Amino acid sequence: xxxxxxKKGNTLAGGEHAAGTPIAxxxxxxxxxxxxxxxxxxxxxxxxxxxxxxxxxxxxxxEHPDLDGRAYAIAAGPKEFLxxxxxxxxxxxxxxxxxxxxxxxxxxxxxxxxxxxxxxREDATQPFGWMIGARSLxxxxxxxxxxxxxxxxxxxxxxxxxxxxxxxxxxxxxGRSFGARLIVAADGRKSRLRSDAGIGLTRLPYGQTxxxxxxxxxxxxxxxxxxxxxxxGPFAQLPLAGTAEHPYLSAIVxxxxxxxxxxxxxxxxxxxxxxxxxxxxxxxxxxxxxxxRRWTYPLSAQYAQRxxxxxxxxxxxxxxxxxxxxxxxxxxxxxxIIHLAALLIEAHEQxxxxxxxxxxxxxxxxCRPANMLMLAATDALDRLFSNDNPVxxxxxxxGIAGVHRIPALRRAFVRHAMxx
Ligand SMILES: Cc1cc2nc3c(=O)[nH]c(=O)nc-3n(C[C@H](O)[C@H](O)[C@H](O)COP(=O)(O)OP(=O)(O)OC[C@H]3O[C@@H](n4cnc5c(N)ncnc54)[C@H](O)[C@@H]3O)c2cc1C
Numbered sequence: 001x002x003x004x005x006x007k008k009g010n011t012l013a014g015g016e017h018a019a020g021t022p023i024a025x026x027x028x029x030x031x032x033x034x035x036x037x038x039x040x041x042x043x044x045x046x047x048x049x050x051x052x053x054x055x056x057x058x059x060x061x062x063e064h065p066d067l068d069g070r071a072y073a074i075a076a077g078p079k080e081f082l083x084x085x086x087x088x089x090x091x092x093x094x095x096x097x098x099x100x101x102x103x104x105x106x107x108x109x110x111x112x113x114x115x116x117x118x119x120x121r122e123d124a125t126q127p128f129g130w131m132i133g134a135r136s137l138x139x140x141x142x143x144x145x146x147x148x149x150x151x152x153x154x155x156x157x158x159x160x161x162x163x164x165x166x167x168x169x170x171x172x173x174x175g176r177s178f179g180a181r182l183i184v185a186a187d188g189r190k191s192r193l194r195s196d197a198g199i200g201l202t203r204l205p206y207g208q209t210x211x212x213x214x215x216x217x218x219x220x221x222x223x224x225x226x227x228x229x230x231x232x233g234p235f236a237q238l239p240l241a242g243t244a245e246h247p248y249l250s251a252i253v254x255x256x257x258x259x260x261x262x263x264x265x266x267x268x269x270x271x272x273x274x275x276x277x278x279x280x281x282x283x284x285x286x287x288x289x290x291x292x293r294r295w296t297y298p299l300s301a302q303y304a305q306r307x308x309x310x311x312x313x314x315x316x317x318x319x320x321x322x323x324x325x326x327x328x329x330x331x332x333x334x335x336x337i338i339h340l341a342a343l344l345i346e347a348h349e350q351x352x353x354x355x356x357x358x359x360x361x362x363x364x365x366x367c368r369p370a371n372m373l374m375l376a377a378t379d380a381l382d383r384l385f386s387n388d389n390p391v392x393x394x395x396x397x398x399g400i401a402g403v404h405r406i407p408a409l410r411r412a413f414v415r416h417a418m419x420x
Contacts, residue, residue, distance in 0.1 A: 020174065020176065022176060022178075023052065023152060023154070023172075023176055023177075023178040024050070024152075024178065025050075025178050025179040025180065026049075026050040026051055026052045026152065026178065026179075026180050026181075027044075027049045027050045027051065027180065027181050027182070027344075027348065027354050028044055028049055028050075028051050028052075028180060028181065028182045028183075028184060028344065028354060029051070029052045029053075029054065029161075029168065029170050029178075029180035029182070029183050029184070030051065030052070030053040030054070030184040030186050031054050031055075031159060031161065031183065031184065031185055031186060031187050031193055032054075032055060032185065032186035032187035032188060032191075032316075032318065033053050033054070033055035033059055033141075033145070033153070033155055033186075034055075034186060034187075034188055034316065034317070035072075035134075035137055035138075035141065035316075035330055035333070036186045036315050036316030036317070036330070036333040036334065036336070036337055037053060037055075037184065037186030037187075037315070037316070038053065038059075038141040038142075038144075038145055039081070039082060039085050039087055039141065039334070039337060040085075040184065040186065040315065040337040040340065040341060041053040041145060041148070041151050041153075042085040042086055042087055042141070042144045042145060042148050042151070043081065043084060043085035043337070043341045044150075044151075044341060044344060044345070045148035045149055045150040045151035046084070046085060046086055046148055046149075047341070047344075047345045047348065048150065048348065049150060049344065049345070049348050049354075050150050051150060051151045051152070052151075052152045052153075052154060052170070052178065052180065053145065053151060053152070053153055053154070053155075054154045054155065054157050054159045054170070054172075055154075055155040055156065055157070056155075056156055056157065056158055057155065057156050058155055058156045059138075059141075059142050059145070059153070059155050060142060062138050062142075063135060063138050063139050063142060064135075065135055065292070066293065067135070068134040068135060068138070068295070069134070069212045069213060069214070069292070069293065069294070069295035070133075070134040070212055070251075070295075070297075071131050071132065071133045071134065071214075071238060071240060071251035072131070072132055072133075072134060072137065072330050073098060073128075073129040073130070073131055073225075073238060073331075074095070074129055074130045074131075074132060074330070074331065074334075075128075075129050075328075075331045075334075076126060076127075076129070077331075077334070077335065077338060078330070078331050078334035078335070078338070079129075079130055081334055081337070081338050081341075082334075085144065086144050086148060087137075087140050087141055087144045088140070089140075090139070090140035090141075090143040090144050091132060091136050091137070091139075091140045092136055092139045092140065093132075093133065093136050093241060094241045095130035095131060095132045095241070096130065096131040096132075096223065096239050096240050096241040097127035097129075097130055097131075097223050098127055098128045098129045098130070098131060098223060098224075098225045098238065098239060099120075099121045099127050099128070099222075099223040099224065100118065100119065100120050100121060100222070100223065100224040100225070101118070101119040101128055101224070101225045101226075101227065102117075102118050102224065102225070102226050102227070102282075103117040103118070103119075103227045103229075104117075104226070104227070104228050104229070104281045104282075105228070105229045106228060106229070106230065106281045107230065107231060108230060108275075108278045108279050109278040110281075111281060111282070112228060112281030112282060127223070128225075131238050131239060131240055131241075131251065133240070133251075154172065157172050157173065157174075158172065158173040159171065159172055159173075160172075160173075161183055161193065161196075161312075163183060163197075163309065163310050163311040163312055164310070164311070165310060165311075167179050167180065167181060167311065167355070168180045168181070168182065168183045168311045168312070168355070170183075180311075180355075181311070181353060181354040181355040182311055182312070182313065182344070182354045182355035183311055183312040183313075183355075184312070184313055184315055184340070185197075185312060185313065185314045185315065185318045186315050186316050186318060187318055188316070188317045188318060189302065189317045189318070189321050191314065191317075191318035193312065193314075193318070194304055194314055194318050194319075197309035197312060198309075199304050199305055199306055199309060199314070200304070200305035201302055201303070201304055201305070202302060202303055202305070203300055203301070203302040204300060204301040204302065204379060205300045206233075206255075206299045206300055206301070206323060207257060207258055208232075208233045208255045208256060208257060208258065208261070208298075208299045209255070209256065209257075209258045209261035209262065209296050209297065209298050209299060210253050210254065210255045210261070210296065210297045210299055210324055211252070211253075211254040211255075211256065211261050211264060211265045211294055211295070211296055212251070212252065212253055212254075212294070212295045212296070212297060213251075213252050213290055213291075213292070213293070213294040213295070214240065214249060214250070214251055214252070214290070214291045214292050215237075215249070215250050215252055215273075215276060215288045215289060215290055215291060216246040216248060216249055216288070216289045216291050217248045217249075217250060217285035217286055217287065217288045217289075218248070218285065218286025218287045218288075219248065219284065219285050219286045220247075220248050221237075221239040221248060221250055221285060222239075223239050224239060225237060225238045225239060226280065226281070226282075228279060228280065228281045230279060232255075232256045232257050232260065233254075233255030233256050233257070234253075234255050235252075235253075235254045235255070235279045235280075236252070236253040236254075236324075237250045237251070237252055237280065237285070238250060238251045238252075238253070239251075246291055248285070249291065250285070252276065253324055254276070254279065255299060255323075255324070258298065261296055262296060265294045265295075265296050269289070269290050272290055272294075273287070273288050273289055273290055276288050276290070297324075299323055299324065300321065301321055301322050301323055301375055301378070301379055302320065302321045303319070303320045303321075303371070303372065303375055304318070304319050304320065306364065306368075307319050307336075307363065307364045307367060307368055308360040308361070308363065308364050311355040312355075312360075313340060313360060313363055313364075315333060315336040315337055315340060316330075316332075316333030316336060316337070317329070317333060319333075319336060319367075319368075319371070320332060320371050320375060322374060322375050322378045322379075323378045323379060328374055328378065332371050332374055335367065335370070335371075336367050336371075339363060339366040339367050340363055340367075343359050343362055343363055343366075344359075347359055
């Protein structure tokens, strides 16, 4: 395992100022060094492309444990991409494989419905996903960006982008400027590049907020995840690798009605722990203890009307945001850049224009329909499960149990969620 190193290499922590060295033109300029933008930069740099990656924030402070409580369930396809990008090797902590997933339905304080769906190790030839902490991923990305050849990191930096048919031009607030064949907008849900390009956005609010935290528990999780559907929103427990202090650890994503979630998140540890236990639907983890701080994230889905503009593509949350019900948000972003990287590396090898309209059209056709399908599926799941209507309860329980009884259907679900 490697550790992150700062203030050297590709200028990560120190930022670049007016006195900084001039910036040579690049093939691809990525705006936004979140997990999607940074991973793409590493992958393209390793393939020999010249890349600039810009973030308005300095990247090193993003490693602070208090910044982000999320833990990502990384599917098989995205994991392979992280390996190809050289990022996986830099993870400072082991990823925890998810080998079983139990899907149940119920009400707080009641045992889960007797009809349930279970995906087990027999349904798949490899784990369903790997859990990594957002902070761990950040440490690995920063270390990788620092060392990959051909990548220039400009952070913190404020960029103004001008796009024309013949190429794009990037001007930094410190006065330096450079050209690029393609701009990749990886600047998250509130993407400025998306709105500057006049790309419309449709937003679907859920009136739900996710409480995200880590818990220690009495019994081992055995690499098993739980998705428990409750009337106010889904409750997920995802296995994490243990530590010397807490051998049995899990991540919690508890979605509840907006106002209630804020109140639950503010409860004292012992009361909060009892509320968590009431939402597990089973006692398989025993007593739970919250570890570290809690975060709240308001939930909404959103999608961009198109993924391309002249000399520009949208990737990750800039293009789409979905309900975390299936833990697929970042995986969708990774699927975008898996397609985009393949197209760009092919164009690079064949000496073709990396921002041509034909390449952009191929990118959108490869990603947008599948992403819209995932958005619709997670939206429908949330609407179907987040209510207490008795007829819907019976219908969904029968549906859950039906899928459970048909191994081929179970395996199809699994293949889709794993991105293979
Ligand atoms: C509660 C919750 C739980 C989740 N759990 C999971 C999960 O288990 N699995 C999963 O796959 N996904 C999960 N997600 C979704 C996941 O967090 C996002 O999909 C992911 O962070 C998107 O990455 P990104 O790189 O596209 O955008 P971001 O992470 O938002 O990064 C955007 C970057 O752009 C920078 N930026 C913004 N504006 C500018 C600008 N104008 N100029 C320069 N830089 C700029 C920002 O500083 C930031 O670094 C979850 C989300 C939530 C809310």
